[in-house]
Amino acid sequence: MLxxxxxxxxIQLIIGLVIGIFFGFFLQKGxxxxxxxxxxxxxxxxxxxxKVMLSAVIxxxxxxxxxxxxxxxxxxxxxxxxxxxxxxGLIFGIGFAVLGFCPGTVAGAVGQGFLDAxxxxxxxxxxxxxxxxxxxxxxxxxxxxxxxxGEVTFPELLKVNPWIVVIPLAIVLxxxxxxxxxxxx
Amino acid sequence: xxxxxxxxxxxxxxxxxxxxxxxxxxxLLSDKPIGCSTAFTxxxxxxxxxxxxxxxxxxxxxxxxxxxxxxxVMLVAGIVIGAFISSMISGVFQxxxxxxxxxxxFGDNFSLRLIxxxxxxxxxxxxxxxxxxxxxxxxxxxxxQLALSSWIAFICFFASGVAAAYFIFHILGG
Numbered sequence: 001m002l003x004x005x006x007x008x009x010x011i012q013l014i015i016g017l018v019i020g021i022f023f024g025f026f027l028q029k030g031x032x033x034x035x036x037x038x039x040x041x042x043x044x045x046x047x048x049x050x051k052v053m054l055s056a057v058i059x060x061x062x063x064x065x066x067x068x069x070x071x072x073x074x075x076x077x078x079x080x081x082x083x084x085x086x087x088x089g090l091i092f093g094i095g096f097a098v099l100g101f102c103p104g105t106v107a108g109a110v111g112q113g114f115l116d117a118x119x120x121x122x123x124x125x126x127x128x129x130x131x132x133x134x135x136x137x138x139x140x141x142x143x144x145x146x147x148x149x150g151e152v153t154f155p156e157l158l159k160v161n162p163w164i165v166v167i168p169l170a171i172v173l174x175x176x177x178x179x180x181x182x183x184x185x
Numbered sequence: 186x187x188x189x190x191x192x193x194x195x196x197x198x199x200x201x202x203x204x205x206x207x208x209x210x211x212x213l214l215s216d217k218p219i220g221c222s223t224a225f226t227x228x229x230x231x232x233x234x235x236x237x238x239x240x241x242x243x244x245x246x247x248x249x250x251x252x253x254x255x256x257x258v259m260l261v262a263g264i265v266i267g268a269f270i271s272s273m274i275s276g277v278f279q280x281x282x283x284x285x286x287x288x289x290x291f292g293d294n295f296s297l298r299l300i301x302x303x304x305x306x307x308x309x310x311x312x313x314x315x316x317x318x319x320x321x322x323x324x325x326x327x328x329x330q331l332a333l334s335s336w337i338a339f340i341c342f343f344a345s346g347v348a349a350a351y352f353i354f355h356i357l358g359g
Contacts, residue, residue, distance in 0.1 A: 006216045016256035022207055023219065027273035029192070032279050035284035042343075051197035052204065053325060060329035064212050073212040076325050077314070078317050080334020084346035088316025089323075089338045090348065093345025095262025095312050097353060099305025100284065102320035102342075103221040103313055106306070107261045111268030111287070113280045116295075116302040118345015124306015129222070130229035132314040133246035149351070154331040155222025165331060177198070 002072065024108045027052075033108035035100040035116075042097050047185045051177065058173050065166050075153065082147030099124070193275045208326060217258060218330065220322025222313035224261040226250045229310075246314075288356030316341070 024033075030052045031037045040046025044163075047160065067073035096102055099121050101109050106125065109117035155162040189195070205230040214263045230252025233241045241247055272278040282295040291297060316338050319326060324342060327335020 002213070002216075006191065012202075012215055013254070014257045016259035017209055017263045017266075019207055019215070020260035021267035022263075023204065023260065024264035024269075024324050025271045026207070026267075028205040028268040029195040029275075030197050032192045032197075032200075033268050033272075036286040039286050039350060039354070042346045043354060044347065048197045049231070051213055052201040053320075054203035055198045055201025055324050056214060056287045057329045059202050060208035060325065061205075061331070063205065063209040064329060067209060072301025074216060075343050076216075076218050076331045077330050077332030078323065080317065080332070080337060085316055085334050085337045086341055088312050088314070089341025091312030092316050092319065092338075092343075093307050093342045093347075094194055094314070095308030095310075095347045096320075096342060096346040097349035099302050099309055100287070101305075101309075102324075103225060103309065104261070104264060104319065104321040107221065107264040107310075108268035111265040112272040113278050114284070115280060115282045116284070116298050120299050120302020121306040121309075124225075124255045124303040124308075124357035125225045125230045125310035125313075126232065127303075128307040128310025128312075129225040130310075130313055132235060133226060133230065133244055136244075144315075149333060152328040152333050154234065154333065154336075155244075157333065162331070169331075 023104070024111055025107055027108040028112055030137050032102075032111050033105050033114075037107065037113065038105065039097070047180055051180070052176055054173050058170050060148075062170055067160055069178075077151045077153050079151045080149055081145055081146060082149075083143040088144065095128075132185055191275050195275055204325065205329075208329060211326075214259060217256060217259065218326030219259050220318055220326055222310070222322060223250050223253075223318040224257040225310050226314055227252050227258055234334070234357060265327075290354055331350060 027033050031048050032052055037048050038044055041049035054134065065075060068075060101121055102115055103125060106117045106121040110122060155165045158165065211217050227250055228243055230247045233251055239253060283293045283298045284298065289297055290328055316323065320337060320342060323338035324333040326340055
């Protein structure tokens with residue numbers, strides 16, 4: 001039943017839209033569609049972004065691995081390489097700080113009425129993504145595959161049952177959030 | 186009873202838990218992790234298609250990511266709608282050009298902020314496709330799957346973001 005749902009293109013577009021609406025709602029209510037809060041995180045004066053992200057990761061990880069163990073979901077880890085992930089990640093970080101939004105929150109910021117997010121952020125991202133598409137053949141040959149390590153996950157690397165990683169990591173991340181609250185971050 | 190729907194801001198933990206639960210539904214109902222940056226690739230391709238015609242589809246990168254409306258484009262459209270609804274019902278929706286933190290260091294000239302935001306957007310669009318994902322695709326969906334690539338990306342996003350923000354606000358704006 002799930003497979004035919006996954007293959008139904010029209011229904012998938014609607015599901016994407018509905019998940020997006022909830023996502024935008026939660027991002028806005030969490031405060032992370034606000035430039036001041038994102039810059040506060042990057043200046044290490046406001047830890048709202050980390051709190052939203054880490055709690056999403058803890059809950060998401062437990063649920064998605066449970067769905068997978070029950071046979072209801074498959075993982076889709078992204079492939080990576082030093083040339084793509086590290087260099088791309090560092091360029092991304094500069095853009096993150098200069099714009100003050102990331103690709104998801106910039107869309108939320110537009111919904112909240114921030115015009116710099118619309119005419120600067122969205123327009124810039126479309127240009128940047130287009131530029132990358134034009135340069136892709138060259139980058140692909142020269143840089144993107146350097147230090148390729150593939151679609152590997154930590155449980156696969158360690159060759160252990162995923163829950164051996166999931167449970168302790170969930171505990172560590174919860175402890176980290178608890179500690180952050182305790183020291184007043 | 187529904188007061189919480191109209192609150193200006195929730196605890197970040199509640200919002201985070203909500204996003205975590207959404208990730209379950211994305212995997213269950215769509216067999217996909219939540220991500221945002223390929224939507225910008227596809228949209229950029231669609232715009233280029235209007236300007237330059239079907240030559241665009243021959244570009245190698247657009248063979249990987251066909252310029253068409255897909256699940257992720259709908260997701261990003263949904264984010265705009267969801268944030269609009271949330272900010273309208275709590276009364277915080279407001280058209281605004283220059284954020285206050287920026288104005289405090291660099292003044293409230295809107296064209297300066299617009300140019301800087303545009304440069305930031307270009308770097309962000311370029312960097313997210315170079316890294317193969319953004320703060321959602323790598324930062325949340327990838328890390329929760331325990332993908333090595335995503336944990337490395339997450340660390341690079343924030344290491345470089347913190348350094349760049351320090352440079353902008355404490356050196357240029359200090």
